Each structure stands twice: as structure tokens, then as C-alpha cells.
Amino acid sequence: MKLPNGPKSPAFVQMLQWIFQPMPFMAACAERYGDIFTMQLNPPVVFVSNPEALQQILTSDTKEFAAPSDWNKVFEPMLGKNSVITVSGEVHRRQRQLLMPPFHGDRMRTYGQVIHDVTAQVISQWEIDKPFCARSAMQIITMRVIMQAVFGLYEGPRAQELEQVLATMLNENSPLRVVELYFPALRLDFGPRSSWGRFLRRRKRVHQLLNEEIQERRENPDPSRTDILSLLMAARDEAGEAMTDEEIRDELMTLLTAGHETTATALTWALYWIHKLPSVQQKLVQEIDSLGENSDPSSVFKSPYLNAVCCEALRIYPVGMLTFPRVVKTPVSLCGHDLEPGTIVLGSIYLTHQREDLYPQHQQFKPERFLERQFSPYEFLPFGGGARRCIGMAFAQFEMKVILAKILSSWDLALVDQNLEIRPKRRGLVTGPNRSIQLVAKQQHQLPSRALESSSI
């Protein structure tokens, strides 16, 4: 099968480069081979960063292309076999239909107050001149928010333990863990001190906690509940069958993990840039202050400069480097290359967001670019697109804005080291800052976001 050009080194070497240096490796390939190239990742994979080609793939990923889960097996140890990410075809379509509504429209906006309240609670612990890790703080907030969305009001020892074990499991992102995910033969359980052994034990505990929760709900059904777990338990397929406990558990794992780590990282980047660049901070604080009485979550959501800051944070170092794999179904021509059925294609979100023709001075953080022009969904695609577009896209954007507005209207923060240059690196199957971003509170505002606190949406 003739594939677009790409590096000629042995597949094993390319796989290691991909695992350890994914972004520099992609950038070097784009520099040498352009908008489309093939990496030998056993099997070979075609990377695409041309907006027209991305449009062709993502608007047709149920016709000329498919979006199967066969290549999402790296997610299976974490999410299970029944996750929306690891299922395909009709089952995938139905699960998406079930999961999308709670993360959109009015249902989503009802979480505005929860997001605000959780943020208020976490940031009330900050103390003047006492540094804290931005990522840990953001992770606590986004984890609690998604737990509330999934389970409804969720407190008590089980909730606390779930939060803690999940966070520990996700924070372990050693290169060894990534290698284990990519090479199943290396997943060896040598007891609780070995890397894979630790993972298995933590996952077992998370499963136990989720199963207990599901059992408790089955024993005490409450039709008035509107949380996502209740929705999953009430769902019936065309044959009238309910989801099994295992199916529900895998879907919960998916939402709890995909639904908080990504948003926490995006927020961490946003906080870094806002406090790295005084002009950005000044403009943003001014805009948030100007909302005054109208600083309810829906006004916050519509604030133009805040939106531009969030977009630019998601552009410059996208948390998801790639779309999930799409596979050619019928012979197709992409960027002048004829691709045969079976070819695996990945949209490189990272490379598309680094295109100088779309984003001049692409290495600079410039929110203004999002005020000056509109980008198509194939030029700016931090949440992917098409049949597997992120289910949490609207929710994550809403959440980022409400959290940032609350933080900036309550505290003056600063980077502990203003000269620190942070780069992105792989964090498991997504990306994040290569070192800890430490922030320090300088001053607390007297009347933190009065209106936000008393508002309805």
C-alpha cells in the first residue's frame, strides 16, 4: 500500500520517539514532509494538519472514513471495554446520544452555580504569600465539578476516597506507564510496588467504589434525580434492555477521567499565560470587573476577551494532541495522496494549531487573534470534530470561564518565578506543562464577585 512519505528510521525507533517526544517529533516530520506524512507506529499511521483535509475527514467520518475504536485500545486498561471511547459503530452512536444532552444547553448551564461554588470553596483555602501548585488546585476543582455532575450532590467518605484514588491513579504518568499502555506485553503485575501492579490495585479500588455506588442506587431508586448516573441507569436500548453494571461503570470511569484532567490542564495553562503576561492579565481583570452586577455565569460565558484567552490557551498547547484515529473506508484522495481502505489517519491538532499561515507568530500567546478573525472548526479544533468530537466541549469551555472569572475576581495572583519558561510534554495519553507551575496569592479582594455569588443563571 502506497502511503505519504515519512521518516525512514525503523518502526521501533519511531515508536520510542512518538512515546517520549511526541510534539518535537511531529513538528520535525511536518517541517520535512509538510501537511501529510506517515509515521511507522506499527501499523503505519498517516498524520494530517491541513484544514481542508481535516474538513474532508471530519465531515465524512461515517462515509469515506470510519471512526472505529480498534485503535483506541490504549485507553482500555483505564476505561474498560464498554466506554464510549472504546466502542464502535451503532453502540457508539447510541452512547453518544445518551451522554451528550447533560453536557449541553440548559442542562449544562444548571452546573454554573455548582462550578462557582466548588471554585469558591477551594480558593478560600489559599493564603497570602503561600505558594501552591496551579495544577493540583485546578484538578481538585474540576474533579469535584465532574463528580457533582455525574453523581449529583456527592459528599461523604466514599466520594472523598474516590476523588483521592482517581487523582493518584491519573497523576502517575511516568514514561514507564505510557510504555505499558502502548505495549500490552509489558503490563506485568509484580505486586503493589511495581508500576503496573500499583495501577491494577488502584483501579480495582475505584471499581469497587463505583460498584458500591451503583448498587446503592439500585436499592434506593429515586426518580426525581437528574444526575448522569441516574440517566445511565434509566436508559433502555431499542430492545428495552438496561445497561449492565459493568457498562455503567466503564462510562462513569470515562466521564470522571476525560471530564476533569483535560480541563484542569487547560486551566493550568491559562493561569500560567495570564500571570506570565501582564497586559493579558490587566485586560482580562478589567473585563471581568466591568461585568459588575452582571457577572452571572452566562454573562461570564459571553465575555469576549475571556473567551479569547481560553481559546488561545487551548490553541498554543492543546491538551489533546490528536483526534482519535479515523480509518479509510472507501478509496479516497487526501492532499493529493490516494489512500486505500484500511489506512489509519490522525488529525494532528497540535500541528494545525502551530501553522504559521493561520496563526502568525504561532509560538506567542496572543488572545487578540481570536478577536480579529474567526477560525473554522478545522483550523481551530482543540476538541476534535465529527463522529467522535469531544462530548464535553461546551461544558469544558463554560467551566473554564466560570472558574477563571471566579479566581481573578477573588484574588490577585502571581507566578512564584516570573522568568520560568514552561513547555508542553506528554502526560500519559494527553499533554501538559513539563514542570510544576507555582502560583502565589498576593491580595484577596474585599467583595469577591458579589453578583456571581448571589446570582441565578
Ligand code: HEM
Ligand atoms: C479542555 C478540556 C477538554 C479537551 C481539550 C478535550 C479534548 C478532546 C479531544 C481532542 C477528543 C477527541 C475528539 C476526536 O477524535 O475528534 C475528545 C473526546 C472526548 N472527550 Fe474531551 N476534552 C475536554 C474535556 C472533556 C470533558 C469535560 C468531558 C466530559 C464531560 C470529555 C469527554 C470526552 C469523551 C467522552 C470523548 C470521546 C468521544 C467519542 O469517542 O465519541 N472531554 N476530547
